[in-house]
Amino acid sequence: MRTLSLVLLGFLALGCQQYAEEAVEEMAPDRSAQTVEADFEALRADWQALAIADDAAGVADYYAEDAVFTDAYGNIYNGREAILGYLEGSFSTAGDLMIETTDIAFHGDMVAGYGTFTQTVAGPEGDMTMTGMWQTVSMYQADGSVKILFHQSMLPAEPPEM
Incomplete structure (x- = not known):
């Protein structure tokens, strides 16, 4: 019985060692903050x-196949094709786009960022300026590229009167 236990323990140790080696290969390579900031x-x-x-x-090529995009009005677009459809419609009515990054944070292959945007959009009474905020969660891919997994645009709401 003792021999059987030692043999089973040996196989278990070999299995764990193989899993540990595979896990190390799947982990993100070390990236400096400067590299991540430059890529972002x-x-x-x-x-x-x-x-x-x-x-x-x-633009749609920067999104993962299963990405989720929430526009400034709360409409949700699931998947790159749906996001492409949204972008085609929104680009035709907007111009003078300026996007600024406020900050990013990263861990391993995942990068989260947020910032502001300003653009001119066609409204019922003519062009108007829209200013809002955005946030994204992106992931480094095996080829070193970065794909957006989650993107949310927000328009600031007026605070309630007290």
């Missing part, structure tokens, strides 16, 4: 440039 800034700048150029497909 490049994504933000490219997103803005493509949006200004009305390239909805180019």
Whole structure:
């Protein structure tokens, strides 16, 4: 019985060692804060440039296949194709887009960021300026690229009168 226990313990240890080696391979490579900030800034700048150029497909490529986008009015778009449809409609009525990053945080392959945006949109009485906030959660991919998993735009609400 003791021999059987030792043999089983040996197999268990080998199995754990193999799992530990696989887990190490799946972990994110070490990235400096400067690298992550530069990658995130490049994504933000490219997103803005493509949006200004009305390239909805180019912007949509920055989203993961199963990404979720919530627009400034609370409408939710699930998946890259739905996000592309939203972007095609919104880019045609907006211009003068300016996106600024306030801050980012990262852990492993995940990067969260938030900031502000300003753009001109066509309204029923002419062009108007829309100013809001955004937040994203993005993930580094195996090829080193960054894909957006979650994107939310928000318009600040007026505080209630007291």
